[in-house]
Amino acid sequence: MTEAWALESDGQLALGPVRVRVPAKINLHLSVGPLRGDGYHELQTVYHAISIFDEITARHGDSLVLTMQGEGQGELELDDRNLVVRAAQALATSAKVEPKARLHLRKQIPLAAGLAGGSADAAATLVACDALWGTGYSRADLAKIAETLGSDVPFLLHGGTALGTGRGEAVSPVLARANKWHWVVAFADGGLSTPEVYRELDRLRAAGAAPKPLGSADALLAALRQRDPAELGAALGNDLEAAAVSLKPELAATLQAGRKEGGAHAALVSGSGPTCVFLATDATHGEQIAEAVSPHARSVHLAQGPVPGARVG
Ligand code: C5P
Numbered sequence: 001m002t003e004a005w006a007l008e009s010d011g012q013l014a015l016g017p018v019r020v021r022v023p024a025k026i027n028l029h030l031s032v033g034p035l036r037g038d039g040y041h042e043l044q045t046v047y048h049a050i051s052i053f054d055e056i057t058a059r060h061g062d063s064l065v066l067t068m069q070g071e072g073q074g075e076l077e078l079d080d081r082n083l084v085v086r087a088a089q090a091l092a093t094s095a096k097v098e099p100k101a102r103l104h105l106r107k108q109i110p111l112a113a114g115l116a117g118g119s120a121d122a123a124a125t126l127v128a129c130d131a132l133w134g135t136g137y138s139r140a141d142l143a144k145i146a147e148t149l150g151s152d153v154p155f156l157l158h159g160g161t162a163l164g165t166g167r168g169e170a171v172s173p174v175l176a177r178a179n180k181w182h183w184v185v186a187f188a189d190g191g192l193s194t195p196e197v198y199r200e201l202d203r204l205r206a207a208g209a210a211p212k213p214l215g216s217a218d219a220l221l222a223a224l225r226q227r228d229p230a231e232l233g234a235a236l237g238n239d240l241e242a243a244a245v246s247l248k249p250e251l252a253a254t255l256q257a258g259r260k261e262g263g264a265h266a267a268l269v270s271g272s273g274p275t276c277v278f279l280a281t282d283a284t285h286g287e288q289i290a291e292a293v294s295p296h297a298r299s300v301h302l303a304q305g306p307v308p309g310a311r312v313g
Pocket of ligand 1: 039040041042043149150151152166167168194195196198
């Protein structure tokens, strides 16, 4: 059997291996509303996919097996607690096929970082297994399964820049100028648990210690229609930032270094953190910010956005 083609037992020729690349996300605007009865918060968020990628390779196999390399190796469970395995099982159940695949995950997106790495891997798995098994699902079909796996998974199928409402799972594209934004992304030591960060925000709000809620994304959406990084920078915001900094106070120095020493247009925590992101004018300005931030970070990466979501190839 060659690597490129595998002959299935029923005689149908199926393509394999299938390689899918999927980006990390940041939130340009993350407005957190009240806690709902189902344990989620009502959100108004603007998702933005950036050029830091994970990759899933799916091959035919006798059972469902996941291996991995890169960020989180040795820490991430590879059994059915893993979102990759759960995504493959969910698609197989829905499509009434046997969940048989050998999946390999190459991770650059860190765990529990506020970059939706686990959700990205789940989205990539849906696309990869759909192609491997010849399921023929549309993006809308995959999005329905995606939202059962996590609030950010539908966006990672989509990519680009998009508005997320509900608990984040209802995604619609944002009208923006064809523009590339330059980001500096600072990975922190250790992660933050998303539910804990939301709980911390509820606690700060109840104590009257949280900043005023961001509210509408209108200013941000208007800034995306321009090309001016100073204007976009002024409109970025994240209600979860105060909670992330409260749980990991050293993030304040990271943000400050990028803003003051690096001269970033804006500095903010990505999602529930602890990754911090900085808006640069261009790649040269990005290098300058990266230098200022690197003493405060585990590693620093230059990235661009928006980029497409989970895609074969
Ligand atoms: O949907 P996902 O599994 O990624 O969410 C992880 C956790 O983050 C939820 O269990 C919840 O505690 C918190 N969350 C929230 N409100 C949202 C999204 C996530 O409170 N809109």
